[in-house]
Amino acid sequence: MTDYSKLTDLELAALLNESDELAYTEIYNRYKGVLYLHAYSRLKNVEEVNDMIQELFAKLWDKRKTLVLKTNLSNYLYTAVRNRVIDFITHKKIESDYISGFQQFINQGEAATDHLLREKELSRIIEDEIQSLPSKMRQVFELSRKKNHSHREIAYELTLSEKTVKKHVNNALKILRVKLGSLIALMLILLH
Known part of the structure; x- marks a missing residue:
């Protein structure tokens, strides 16, 4: 063996x-x-x-x-x-x-989704407050901020004086600043 x-x-x-x-x-x-x-x-x-x-x-x-x-x-x-x-x-x-990259992708996706949801909610709140402005003030404000018309163009379109247009925009900003806080109002000013 x-x-x-x-x-x-x-x-x-x-x-x-x-x-x-x-x-x-x-x-x-x-x-x-x-x-x-x-x-x-x-x-x-x-x-x-x-x-x-x-x-x-x-x-x-x-x-x-x-x-x-x-x-x-x-x-x-x-x-x-x-x-x-x-x-x-x-x-x-x-x-x-791969796992790290995937987790980062998920985190970025969550952050982007969260950011988009907050942005959408903020836009909705701002839009609601704009809609609650007095009719003429709202009309002037929307032409100024949404359509980017100058005060002169708005005055001509609505047959108002430029001074009245400026007053409507300033009053709208004051009302929105009180209702939405100064940060959001600052954002509205910066959008123009």
Whole structure:
């Protein structure tokens, strides 16, 4: 009976090519611990490292008949683990970047939506207050602020004096300032 623990990696690899389960078990027992430590030192995640090592040995068994070692068995296994660690880290970084970007998109969308809702509500409140102005004052104010007509154009259109137009606009702003607060009134002034 062969003592597999005394065989070299090269001999174990040759037996593995012949589907020798005891050779596979010896390779597993010989390298499982050091490969685990190697991967864990990089990932610090017990579950991921366990899965990675199990997957590595499962693939080793699946490819046993076609396995051609260009170097020795230990180099092959270390390289395989290193590549899996790199793939895992790369995948996690991509995943993290995607999640971060998606969260930022959601946050911007929420902020934009919130901003639009507030803007719409503010516009509605301002419009309601403008509609509650006395008729002639409202008409003058809308021509001034919404249609951007000059005082002269409004005076001509409504057959009023420019002084009367100016008075209507100033009175409308005073009323709106009281009702809406000076900040909103300032916004109305800036819109013109």
